[in-house]
Amino acid sequence: MSIFIAWGNIHQSYPFEQIPTALLTPKLRQTPPEQPRLLQRYRCRWVAHFLLWQLLKKAKISTALLSQIAYSQSLRPYFPDPTIDFNISHSGDWVAVMLSVNEKASQKQSAVGIDIEFPQKNRDYTALLGYFASEQEQQWFAKQPDKQNAFYRIWCLREALLxxxxxxxxxxxxxDHQADDLQLFSAHCPQGEAIFTQELPFYLSAFANETLAAAHYFYWNDKGLKQIELKQKIGYKVNPTLTDF
Structure with missing residues (x-):
């Protein structure tokens, strides 16, 4: 399995015109809205589609797949080929895309999830955790010196899995987030691995039902995708007790 992750900011310059019209989604063919909030989301869609187009080329996969994007009942976008999966996340002006490709058709179905968070306001992290975190996890959080980093580690990892x-x-x-053991458990995702990092302009977490050790990371610099190494990522095992990994 090959995994690719790329990110960019909506205020950067992108050659959107290079994407063939036939590969655009109906929403991208609409007239840009005037309302600032809607225009931001419209721009995020364009950047996400562009980055996915770029990653398909990096993976040496036909970009014609972009014209075949379908949506699940929960409106999650996916490709009809089960050995190729992608996921998109955006927060503020930042967008990130994750692509997974199983080179061998006999391998299991690909499954990936990504979440980024760009904090734009202060929050009562302790109160928020009371809604969804276990008592053990809240105790771990209380011991962390950087509460914002700890909260988004807890939040982003969950989002990526789901x-x-x-x-x-x-x-x-x-x-179930067991931070001390670097393990995650959930009935809502298969076995695999997840990572979290705080070294970017935003918090990032990614999950795949395969190893992430050899994942490729890229950022857009107005001229092209530039590969980067994440040096501070924290790795997790997801559902490690399952036997079908």
């Missing part, structure tokens, strides 16, 4: 299956945040409490 998004791999198109499950919403209403199931946050059904993810």
């Amino acid at each position: 998004k791999s299956q198109g499950v919403g945040i209403v199931k946050l409490s059904e993810v």
